[in-house]
Amino acid sequence: xxxxxxxxxxxxxxxxxxxxxxxxxxxxxxxxxxxxxxxxxxxxxxxxxxxxxxxxxxxxxxxxxxxxxxxxxxxxxxxxxxxxxxxxxxxxxxxxxxxxxxxxxxxxxxxxxxxxxxxxxxxxxxxxxxxxxxxxxxxxxxxxxxxxxxxxxxxxxxxxxxxxxxxxxxxxxxxxxxxxxxxxxxxxxxxxxxxxxxxxxxxxxxxxxxxxxxxxxxxxxxxxxxxxxxxxxxxxxxxxxxxxxxxxxxxxxxxxxxxxxxxxxxxxxxxxxxxxxxxxxxxxxxxxxxxxxxxxxxxxxxxxxxxxxxxxxxxxxxxxxxxxxxxxxxxxxxxxxxxxxxxxxxxxxxxxxxxxxxxxxxxxxxxxxxxxxxxxxxxxxxxxxxxxxxxxxxxxxxxxx
Numbered sequence: 001x002x003x004x005x006x007x008x009x010x011x012x013x014x015x016x017x018x019x020x021x022x023x024x025x026x027x028x029x030x031x032x033x034x035x036x037x038x039x040x041x042x043x044x045x046x047x048x049x050x051x052x053x054x055x056x057x058x059x060x061x062x063x064x065x066x067x068x069x070x071x072x073x074x075x076x077x078x079x080x081x082x083x084x085x086x087x088x089x090x091x092x093x094x095x096x097x098x099x100x101x102x103x104x105x106x107x108x109x110x111x112x113x114x115x116x117x118x119x120x121x122x123x124x125x126x127x128x129x130x131x132x133x134x135x136x137x138x139x140x141x142x143x144x145x146x147x148x149x150x151x152x153x154x155x156x157x158x159x160x161x162x163x164x165x166x167x168x169x170x171x172x173x174x175x176x177x178x179x180x181x182x183x184x185x186x187x188x189x190x191x192x193x194x195x196x197x198x199x200x201x202x203x204x205x206x207x208x209x210x211x212x213x214x215x216x217x218x219x220x221x222x223x224x225x226x227x228x229x230x231x232x233x234x235x236x237x238x239x240x241x242x243x244x245x246x247x248x249x250x251x252x253x254x255x256x257x258x259x260x261x262x263x264x265x266x267x268x269x270x271x272x273x274x275x276x277x278x279x280x281x282x283x284x285x286x287x288x289x290x291x292x293x294x295x296x297x298x299x300x301x302x303x304x305x306x307x308x309x310x311x312x313x314x315x316x317x318x319x320x321x322x323x324x325x326x327x328x329x330x331x332x333x334x335x336x337x338x339x340x341x342x343x344x345x346x347x348x349x350x351x352x353x354x355x356x357x358x359x360x361x362x363x364x365x366x367x368x369x370x371x372x373x374x375x376x377x378x379x380x381x382x383x384x385x386x387x388x389x390x391x392x393x394x395x396x397x398x399x400x401x
Contacts, residue, residue: 040400041327043365046384047080050392055102055374056384060110063141064394066386067117069099075141076394088144090133093122096160101130104167106216107183113137116216118165118189121149123156129207130163132189134216150218151235153191153207162192166247166319168255170213185216188237188271190244190257198280201240204232209279211244211257211271213237225274238271240303242279246319246337250354258319258337261285262293264311268337268358269304278303284311308348308358315341317388318374321354324381327399336383338372339363345372345385345397364397 052069059065064076071092072085092100098120106114113136121131132151135144168188171181193201193209201209204226212235213224226232247257258268265285269277282297284306299305310316318338325332333353337346344366350356365372370387378384383397 041364042398042400043368044396044398045080045393046078046396047076047082047394048391049082050074050076050386050394051390052099052388053373053386053392053394054100054388055104056376056386056394057103057105057115058376058378059105059141064384065103065105065115065137066394067100067103068392069101070094071100071119073100073103073117073144080394083141086137086142086144088135088147089117090119090147090149091122093120093128098128098160098163101163101165102167104169107169113139115144116167116187118167120163120165121152121156126158127156128159129153129156129194130165130189130191132167132187132214134218148218150216151189151212151214154233155206157194157197157208159194159196161195162243163194164190164192164241164244164259166190166244166257168247168249170255171249171253186213186221187216188213188247188255190241190247190259192243193241193279195243198242201242201279202276202281204229204236204239207233207235209239209241210236211238211241211255223273237273238275238277240275240277240279240281241269241271242283245315245317248319248321250321251323252354254355256319256321256335258316260315261309261311261313263288263290264313266310266313266316267306268308269306272304275304276302277306284309285313313341314339314346316346318372318376318385320375320377320383322377322383324377326381327383327397336375338375338385340371340373340388342366343369343371345375345383365395 054067054069057065062078066074071094075083100119103117118132120128122128130153131149133149135147170186172184189212191210197208200206220234226236227234241259243260244257262285265283282300316337317340320336322334335348345364347362348358349360372385373388374386376384385395387393
């Protein structure tokens with residue numbers, strides 16, 4: 001049977017042909033224009049002179065609360081003035097990757113002035129571990145009161161590496177379920193395996209390489225997956241992690257996080273209750289300098305696969321979903337992750353808004369040459385990033401006009 005084209009464009013009248021070509025050109029130009037507008041963001045430096053800032057939180061009056069790894073918490077004015085260190089922090093074991101790390105305002109901060117922060121907590125001798133504390137910020141924003149450590153990673157260990165230390169407040173009805181948008185009184189904390197304690201990540205009798213879930217007073221929720229397992233620490237939610245550096249909630253309440261691989265194999269995971277994420281038994285990375293890790297496996301029965309992984313490593317840090325349309329509809333529902341190693345902000349388009357697989361990645365802010373430590377969506381719907389250096393900056397991404 002001879003081939004018969006569905007549309008025989010050769011027989012079209014010239015006018016019809018021109019109209020079709022014009023329509024195609026308009027569609028292409030419209031698409032390119034939308035992409036150009038969406039990508040046309042301008043970095044606006046709000047503050048500088050921050051010493052290795054690690055996390056930013058948005059105060060109700062328009063000011064910012066920024067942690068510095070050296071062990072200081074600072075209030076930054078909307079105009080960029082960096083205030084003196086907030087008083088009342090506990091002793092911090094700063095050094096290497098340790099120090100004052102993440103900070104998070106309570107969902108009801110406007111009424112209770114409560115915040116949470118995680119830090120490297122000193123122990124006996126040269127030991128330390130990641131700890132999570134709760135405190136109340138004074139009305140004049142100068143001092144912390146009622147400071148209480150509500151979780152301390154066990155055991156303490158002499159290391160300046162792999163603290164993890166991202167905090168996420170969960171929402172009603174728990175993880176991976178329909179939510180009503182209200183805080184449910186629980187916190188997730190991401191914990192590193194302290195580098196030289198890699199196999200601890202597979203053992204449930206310690207907190208190394210784990211995600212933990214606790215109530216805001218430090219007690220253990222009754223539905224935690226290992227609560228009644230002999231030999232397991234009850235705070236553990238998931239395990240087999242290496243060094244988490246970013247975490248966030250999707251609007252449906254699903255917990256997303258990423259973690260550093262060794263040489264290659266950085267991962268995005270969606271930690272579920274009781275899940276084993278494989279480190280160091282399975283990994284897409286290799287030893288520093290080359291060579292397989294363990295048996296060189298990338299999969300094993302009973303261990304979860306990452307949603308996404310990067311090889312070579314980008315050294316991800318910070319993580320946020322964009323829920324606003326301030327940069328156009330094309331960006332709404334995208335995931336944003338900073339890269340420390342290659343100094344850019346990664347825009348990740350997913351197969352569905354806030355869910356699914358990674359379809360495309362676009363590098364933003366690479367022209368600045370700045371390590372991106374944190375990324376958050378502000379109350380105004382815009383994205384804010386912190387850069388990691390001795391002259392760290394708080395930067396707002398301004399949409400194209």
